[in-house]
Amino acid sequence: MSTLKLSKTAEKSKDPGVQIGDLIMLKLPSGEIKGIKLENTIINIGKVGSFHANELIGHPYGLSYEIKEKKLFILPTRSVEEVEDTDATNELINDGEFVQPLTADEILALRKTGAHASEIIKKQIEQHANYSLKTEYSKDKYRKRKEAKYAKFFTTIEPTLFNVCEYWFLKDQSRIRDLRMDSLSQVLNLGNIRPGGRYLAVDEVSGLLVAGILERLGGEGKLITICNSDSPPAYPILDYMNFESAISSSLTSLNWATAEEDYLPVLPPSQLPDDELKSERQKSRLNKRKAISDILNDTREELFAGEFDSLIVCSEYDPYSIIDRLSPYLAGSASVVVHSPYSQILVELQAKLRNLPEYLSPSITETWLRRYQVLPGRTHPMMAMSGSGGFVLHAIKMRVDFMTYAVNLAQVLQI
Amino acid sequence: MWSTAREVAAGDTVIIWLTRDLVQPLVIAPGKDFNTRYGNFKHSDFVGVPYGSKVVPKSGKGFIHILKPTPELWTIALPHRTQILYLADIALITSYLGIRKGSKVIEAGTGSASFSHSVARTVGSAGHLWSYEFHEARFAKAKEEFARHGMEDVVTIQHRNVCKDGFTVVDEVDSVFLDLPAPWDAVEHAKKALRKDCTTRICCFSPCMEQVLRTVSALNEAGFAEITMYETLLRPIEVFQIPQLPDVSVISEKLKHSEAKREEKRIRQIAANKQGKGKRKRDETGEEGAWDAGNEHAFNSKRAKTDKEDQDFIVSMDVMENSSSTVNAVGPSPSNETGNATLVPPPSKINIAKALTEVRGHTSYLTFARLIPIAVAPTESVALREATELEGVKGTITDNSVSTAGTTMSSTIESGS
Structure with a gap:
């Protein structure tokens, strides 16, 4: 039994912004992103510092703050500065030379006095034997490297689908089965997810796919997921989206047993014979059971009634077995979209589907994404890039029952 | 819609x-x-x-x-009035700009309206798309199309040169998409149109690197942050079904077989030579005819004319001819030779895949940036302002985003290796 009602996050005011109870992502000077559940307490982010959560409440997401004596100061938008071209080269700079007389202990001592990052960096620059020999680009890089080490600022990251997906992709690509930001948005577009639509999904990517579909439904329409456990599925990534309950209420779940038409789910009785005594506690337990079994039955009915707009699969199970089970519930012209980190899985699937008249033009694409550094005079692709965002198969569900419909039987008979 | x-x-x-x-x-x-x-x-x-x-x-x-x-089918079916946006770019832009139900979006120009249909679908009737096209005929066609597709409640299209005249909304939209020859001329206008009470975003779509550089500096001057650029492509993959690949042991068996046959033939040849030159021709044809096909016959009569010194060379030719012809002749084995039985390939088929031989290599560069909200007045840290004014440290805290993005990537690579 796995009918799901997500835990309701607190209703938000009209003005979006950081709220107590939100799961917020903070970007640190090192580039690292931390996810923190915001309680009404002191928040400690390691060597960057600590502050009281209150200070963020009501602020829009996306601001940068500097921590100074446990207080937050909003930083102004920073612009990229031109770096001057000089004649300097690294001709006279050799590796392994002793260039920095300032010891680690001395720097630590400086930091303990509460010295500002810029003061420490300034000191290091002053003491650096070869700093003046460096090119301006090299100086810029040196300062940034030091800043990432000593600066005490952070940025709150808006919980958009892109940001949440990127966070998880960098943190643990395998938990989202390589569903990179570009692949995810392709999957959602190919699935034609729109407010008011009705969708089927199988999500073994920690809830990332469900998060994407729910965000696009925006509380209008329906999503049924089929999961592999008898308890409601754990979609941990949903928490990062900080959805209002109106948005997450579009989702209900079945499992592979309760999604079978012939199967009669075993439910504890939700009614007792009238003559038995009912305490208040008993009554409330019975009501709860009834609510759960009602949702389950409604969800089953809705699934079996069919005519869903698309089926989206990001699963560890054989995709053909999933499509074969759920395809009867798809409307004619619906999309079937399958993402997999492995090309072989989709190649085998494509080979099967293309022989079946129910699936029009199953096709596979690999996604490719490259990021660039765009600094004045230093624009180039990043030296490291993500190797794969997985593969996507897309097909269109055809109605085989109406295949000869427009032969126009009446006319054929007359002829 | x-x-x-x-x-x-x-x-x-x-x-x-x-x-x-x-x-x-x-x-x-x-x-x-x-x-x-x-x-x-x-x-x-x-x-x-x-x-x-x-x-x-x-x-x-x-x-x-x-x-x-669907917008995706429309993209492949639509009448092209201009170069159009395809799925990979549309999807990434939608996602990066955070376009979802209820979003308010600007696009300029409308072009063939491939992107417009996708955005209108995604924002739904709770959202809105303001679309601007400076080319009058294209504007008229798109307007007619939006009406026919029942999108008039979601899309407002205007005939307007936004680089010259700006947009028609102020502090209103969540994101701006610029697909213009000179997007830098519209950046300040875009800033006016974007709302200021939360983070908003812009994307400029340009095919050339020179355009990107000018756009980046315009965005930077206008106060946009986290300027970054992406390129995205799809690699279509084709699936083929082929017979299971043959094992090389089949080839080695075949080679052994033909080597044995060759040796047998050589010995017979020597024996025939010894039997006297007058009778040779008749004897050999008779023997060969019983022994093998006409091919061999022709070859042998040719060989009969050659000197003994050339024999080794001819023998090696024989091996090549033999092996290639048997690989092609896969059917039932013509004789009782045991070697041929193993040459029939296993009946099972396998599925293989490779990228198309020619694929789209470039569409455009996607330059993104963020506009930081100003709802809360910046309380700039005094210490920080003093610090940035210090000689030699100027610019220390500039452009955190780009450099940290690099660090993030490289740190992932390290942990992955």
Whole structure:
């Protein structure tokens, strides 16, 4: 039994912004992103510092703050500065030379006095034997490297689908089965997810796919997921989206047993014979059971009634077995979209589907994404890039029952 | 936007899928004919047909697929008025700009409206798209198209040169998408149109690096942050079914077999030579005829004319001819030779895949940036301001985003290796 009602996050005011109870992502000077559940307490982010959560409440997401004596100061938008071209080269700079007389202990001592990052960096620059020999680009890089080490600022990251997906992709690509930001948005577009639509999904990517579909439904329409456990599925990534309950209420779940038409789910009785005594506690337990079994039955009915707009699969199970089970519930012209980190899985699937008249033009694409550094005079692709965002198969569900419909039987008979 | 009904009705825009490379829109107008090389139809044939059906013409020959339009199908079926945006770019832009139900979006120019249809679908009737096109004929066509597709409540299209005249909304939209030859001229206007109470975003779509550089500096001057750039592509993959690849042990068996045969032949040759020159010709033809095919016969009579010194060379030729012909002749083995039995390939087939030989290599660069909200007045840290004024440290805290993005990537690589 796995009918799901997500835990309701607190209703938000009209003005979006950081709220107590939100799961917020903070970007640190090192580039690292931390996810923190915001309680009404002191928040400690390691060597960057600590502050009281209150200070963020009501602020829009996306601001940068500097921590100074446990207080937050909003930083102004920073612009990229031109770096001057000089004649300097690294001709006279050799590796392994002793260039920095300032010891680690001395720097630590400086930091303990509460010295500002810029003061420490300034000191290091002053003491650096070869700093003046460096090119301006090299100086810029040196300062940034030091800043990432000593600066005490952070940025709150808006919980958009892109940001949440990127966070998880960098943190643990395998938990989202390589569903990179570009692949995810392709999957959602190919699935034609729109407010008011009705969708089927199988999500073994920690809830990332469900998060994407729910965000696009925006509380209008329906999503049924089929999961592999008898308890409601754990979609941990949903928490990062900080959805209002109106948005997450579009989702209900079945499992592979309760999604079978012939199967009669075993439910504890939700009614007792009238003559038995009912305490208040008993009554409330019975009501709860009834609510759960009602949702389950409604969800089953809705699934079996069919005519869903698309089926989206990001699963560890054989995709053909999933499509074969759920395809009867798809409307004619619906999309079937399958993402997999492995090309072989989709190649085998494509080979099967293309022989079946129910699936029009199953096709596979690999996604490719490259990021660039765009600094004045230093624009180039990043030296490291993500190797794969997985593969996507897309097909269109055809109605085989109406295949000869427009032969126009009446006319054929007359002829 | 478009029909969500189960069956086709008169007046619907439908997508006719003839082949993968021939997909076209059709507005159902009963009374009209629709003729294709896959059969001739009347529009009225389609009315009442459920979407997603194969439709067979009266002749009974051929069929077409009748599909419900989606923005993705529209992108491959639409009449091109300009270079258009495709799925990979549309999807990444939608996602990076955070476009979702209820979003308010600006796009300029409208072009062939491939992106417009996708955005209108995603934002729904709770959202809005302001679309601007400076080319009058393209504007008129797009306007007509939006009306026909029932998108007028979601899309407002205007004939306007936004680089010169700016946008028509102020502090209103969540994101701006610029697909213009000179996006830098519209950056300040875009800033005006974006709302200021939360983080908003911009994307500039340009095919050339020179355009990107000018755009980046315009964005930087206008106060946009986290300027970054992406390129995205799709690699289509083709699937083939082929017989299981043969094992090389088959080849080695074949080579051993032909080597043995060759040796046998050599010994026979020597014996024949010893039997005297006068009788040689007749004897050999008789023997060969019983022994092997006509091919061998011709070869042997040729060899008979050559000197003994050349024999080794000819023998090696023999091996090559033999092996290649048997690999081709896969059918039932012609004789009782045991070697040939193993040459029949296993019957099972395998599925293999590779990228298409020619694929799209570049569409455009996607330059993104963020506009930081100003709802809370910046309380700039005094210490920080003093610090940045210090000589030699100027610019220390500039451009955190780009450099940290680099660190993030490299740190992932390290942890992955």
